[in-house]
Amino acid sequence: MSPTSAVPVSLAEIARIAGVGRAAVSNWRRRHDSFPSRIGGTDVSPQFSLSEVEQWLRGKGKLSDAGAREFLWPRFEALGSRDESGLTIAEAARRMRSPRARSAGPELSAEARALAGDAARLGRSEGQRTTFEFLLQRWLDTHVRQLSTTPPPLATLMARIALDSRIGEGAGGLTVFDPACGTGHLAAAAAAEYDGPGLTLLGCERDPALAALASARLGFVTEGRDVVTEIASVDALRADPFPGPRADIALCNPPFNERDWGYEELATDQRxxxxxxxxxxxxxxxxxxxxxxxxxxxxxxxxxxPAVASRKAGRRIRGSLLRTGMLRAVVALPPGCAQPHSVSLQLWVLRATPDGAASGPATQDALLVDATRSARPVMREQGPDWATLTDFVRSAVSQLDSPEEALPEGAVRVSLLDLLDDEVDITPGRYTASGTEPSRVELTASWNELADSFDELGGLVNHLSKIGPTGAEPRTTATVGDLAKAGALTLSTGQQPADTATASATSGAHLPLLTVADLLLDGTPTGRVTPSGAHAVAEEGDVVVAGVVRAFRAWVHQGEPMALGPQLSALRVAPEKLNAHFLAGCLRAPMNGRQAGTHASSSSRVDVRRLLVLQLPLEEQAVYAETFRRLAAFESLLSRTAGLGRGLADDARDRLAAGGPTR
Structure with missing residues (x-):
C-alpha cells in the first residue's frame, strides 16, 4: 500500500498543493467526473485520498512548484500526534544534514521513520533548509493554540538590545543563553545578529519535541560557522543543566502565569x-x-x-533589582507583538554588575520606555510597524549608559527615589504620560489647524450640497466584467503570496504588499514580496478595489507599484475609453457594493465583476471625476478633522481635571 493511500486531505489542502484558491478546487470537483471520490468527512467538509488526488492533479497538469512539499505535509498531520509529528520533522532535519548519524532522540514509529526518510530525500533535492522551515512553520501554524512562539521581528529586537547593552565579552567569544527556548527563535536571532568570532548557544526546553526542533533549527542557522550549540530537554528551573555565570547575553520568553514552577522544592535555592x-x-x-x-x-x-511590573506580591524583588542596579530598563510594547496579542507586553533589560563596579547601581535612575504609541495601531494578523518600533526602542535603549543624552519622546529616566515607594510600580506609561503634554504653542497651532479644516470643509460642503437627485430616466450602466470584455479595462486579482516578508525588509528587490487587514488599519502596506508574474500589481493610475464588504472601497492608486493580497483587485483603464477617477467614484458607491455582495454579512466578498459603472462619453466622465475627487477629499478631511477634534477634546479634559484654568 502506498504511504499516501490512507492519508485524507481536505479541499483547502488540495488548493494549497495545487497553488490555487479553494473555490477553484470546488469548481474542478463539479466540472470533472474524474475528480477523486470522497473517502470521509461531511458534505460540507469532505476528505479525499491523498494518493488519488496526486494522481488526478498530475494527470491534469495542475501541480504547483511547491506541490512536493505540500504533498508531504498531510502525512505529518496523519501521524495524529503533535509530539510525534514534531519529532519526525526534527529527525528529517537530522537526516538531511547527517544522513549516516544515528538518531539520539526518542524512538519513532515505523511510519514516522519512513516519513522522515522521505522528507530528508525531498530536502536534499529541493533545499534542506527551505524544506525544514516549511515543515516547521506548518507544524507551528497547525498547533498555534498549544504553542507560544516569539515572532522573528521581536526576537531580532531583543537580540539587538542585548548585544548593544552588554559590557565586555567572554574570552572565547559570545555565549547566548535561553532557558525556555521553545523552537529556538531567540537563539536563532542572536546567531543572525552576531558576526564576531566564537559563538556558543545554550538552551533549555522541557518539551522534547520543541527541544529537538530547536536543535534542528539552530543546526541550519549556524551551518558553516564556528558555533557550539547545546539544547537540553529539561525543566530549567527545577534541573538547571548549565549552573554558574556563563552567558554574555540571555534572552527569554518564559511561560506566563504558571503556578506549578517549583515553589516548594526550590524555596532555598541560591538563585x-x-x-x-x-x-x-x-x-x-x-x-x-x-x-x-x-x-x-x-x-x-x-x-x-505587564502585571509583573506592578503586582503587589513582587514589589520586594522589584525593589531589590532596582537598588542593586540590575534592572536597567523596562520597555512597554504595543499590543500584537507576541502572544497574547491583546496585551501590551514588556521587555525588561537586566545587567549583571560589571567586574570592578560597586555593589550598588551605577546610576541613580532607571530607563522607562513607552513604545505603545511609537507604532501604528495593530491587529493580531499583522502586528505593529516593526521598522518604526525597532528604531524607536533601540534609539531609547542606546542611551542606557548616557544620562546626559536627550531621550526620544516616550522614554524617561526615573530616579530610584521615585520608583522605590510603597508600590514599586515600574509600568512605563505611569511615568511617560506627563512628559507628552503639548506646549501652549503646539496647542494654539492645533486649534488653528482645526479652524482651517472647518473652513475647508465649509467650501467643500458648499460645492457638494449642489448634487441633486437622479433624473427620472434611468441611466445606462455596464458591469466591470462587460467593460473588461470590451477592452475598456483589464482586471487582475490579488492572491496570497508564498514569500511574504515584514515591512522592515527595505530591499529594492521587494514590492510593498497591501492586504485587507492593512485597509482596516490605516492603509499602509505591512508586507513585502519578491516581484513575479504571479502577483497582481497596482501601478500609478490603476483603480484598486477592496472586494470584501467590511472594507469595501475603490480608489486611484498614486505612488510606486504595489502588490495586492487576497480580495483586492487592480483595474487598469484604457484612457481613451475610461477616466480612472470616474471609474473609482462609480465603483465606490455603497449601493453598488451591496448589490454586488455575495452574502449579507460584513465578511462576505464583493464580486468586482458585477460592480456597475455609468456609461458616459469621456468628456462627461471628466466632469463627474472632478466631483468624485472633491467627494474623496471631503471624506478624508472629515476623518482628519474628527481625529484632531477628539485629540484636542481629550487634552482639554486632562488639563481641566488637573486644575488648569478655564480660559
Whole structure:
C-alpha cells in the first residue's frame, strides 16, 4: 500500500498543493467526473485520498512548484500526534544534514521513520533548509493554540538590545543563553545578529519535541560557522543543566502565569538573591534565573506580561533589582507583538554588575520606555510597524549608559527615589504620560489647524450640497466584467503570496504588499514580496478595489507599484475609453457594493465583476471625476478633522481635571 493511500486531505489542502484558491478546487470537483471520490468527512467538509488526488492533479497538469512539499505535509498531520509529528520533522532535519548519524532522540514509529526518510530525500533535492522551515512553520501554524512562539521581528529586537547593552565579552567569544527556548527563535536571532568570532548557544526546553526542533533549527542557522550549540530537554528551573555565570547575553520568553514552577522544592535555592519569588510570581523566578547565569557585565532581555511590573506580591524583588542596579530598563510594547496579542507586553533589560563596579547601581535612575504609541495601531494578523518600533526602542535603549543624552519622546529616566515607594510600580506609561503634554504653542497651532479644516470643509460642503437627485430616466450602466470584455479595462486579482516578508525588509528587490487587514488599519502596506508574474500589481493610475464588504472601497492608486493580497483587485483603464477617477467614484458607491455582495454579512466578498459603472462619453466622465475627487477629499478631511477634534477634546479634559484654568 502506498504511504499516501490512507492519508485524507481536505479541499483547502488540495488548493494549497495545487497553488490555487479553494473555490477553484470546488469548481474542478463539479466540472470533472474524474475528480477523486470522497473517502470521509461531511458534505460540507469532505476528505479525499491523498494518493488519488496526486494522481488526478498530475494527470491534469495542475501541480504547483511547491506541490512536493505540500504533498508531504498531510502525512505529518496523519501521524495524529503533535509530539510525534514534531519529532519526525526534527529527525528529517537530522537526516538531511547527517544522513549516516544515528538518531539520539526518542524512538519513532515505523511510519514516522519512513516519513522522515522521505522528507530528508525531498530536502536534499529541493533545499534542506527551505524544506525544514516549511515543515516547521506548518507544524507551528497547525498547533498555534498549544504553542507560544516569539515572532522573528521581536526576537531580532531583543537580540539587538542585548548585544548593544552588554559590557565586555567572554574570552572565547559570545555565549547566548535561553532557558525556555521553545523552537529556538531567540537563539536563532542572536546567531543572525552576531558576526564576531566564537559563538556558543545554550538552551533549555522541557518539551522534547520543541527541544529537538530547536536543535534542528539552530543546526541550519549556524551551518558553516564556528558555533557550539547545546539544547537540553529539561525543566530549567527545577534541573538547571548549565549552573554558574556563563552567558554574555540571555534572552527569554518564559511561560506566563504558571503556578506549578517549583515553589516548594526550590524555596532555598541560591538563585533567589533578590528574594524567594512568591508562588504567584513565576516570572520573577525566571528573571533571577537569568541573572544567575550572566557573566559580570552581561545583559538579559526578557518578555514579561505587564502585571509583573506592578503586582503587589513582587514589589520586594522589584525593589531589590532596582537598588542593586540590575534592572536597567523596562520597555512597554504595543499590543500584537507576541502572544497574547491583546496585551501590551514588556521587555525588561537586566545587567549583571560589571567586574570592578560597586555593589550598588551605577546610576541613580532607571530607563522607562513607552513604545505603545511609537507604532501604528495593530491587529493580531499583522502586528505593529516593526521598522518604526525597532528604531524607536533601540534609539531609547542606546542611551542606557548616557544620562546626559536627550531621550526620544516616550522614554524617561526615573530616579530610584521615585520608583522605590510603597508600590514599586515600574509600568512605563505611569511615568511617560506627563512628559507628552503639548506646549501652549503646539496647542494654539492645533486649534488653528482645526479652524482651517472647518473652513475647508465649509467650501467643500458648499460645492457638494449642489448634487441633486437622479433624473427620472434611468441611466445606462455596464458591469466591470462587460467593460473588461470590451477592452475598456483589464482586471487582475490579488492572491496570497508564498514569500511574504515584514515591512522592515527595505530591499529594492521587494514590492510593498497591501492586504485587507492593512485597509482596516490605516492603509499602509505591512508586507513585502519578491516581484513575479504571479502577483497582481497596482501601478500609478490603476483603480484598486477592496472586494470584501467590511472594507469595501475603490480608489486611484498614486505612488510606486504595489502588490495586492487576497480580495483586492487592480483595474487598469484604457484612457481613451475610461477616466480612472470616474471609474473609482462609480465603483465606490455603497449601493453598488451591496448589490454586488455575495452574502449579507460584513465578511462576505464583493464580486468586482458585477460592480456597475455609468456609461458616459469621456468628456462627461471628466466632469463627474472632478466631483468624485472633491467627494474623496471631503471624506478624508472629515476623518482628519474628527481625529484632531477628539485629540484636542481629550487634552482639554486632562488639563481641566488637573486644575488648569478655564480660559
Amino acid at each position: 533567589w538573591t533578590h528574594g524567594l519569588p512568591p508562588r504567584t510570581e513565576p516570572e520573577l523566578a525566571w528573571v533571577q534565573h537569568l541573572l544567575a547565569h550572566l557573566r559580570p557585565g552581561g545583559t538579559a532581555v526578557v518578555v514579561l506580561p
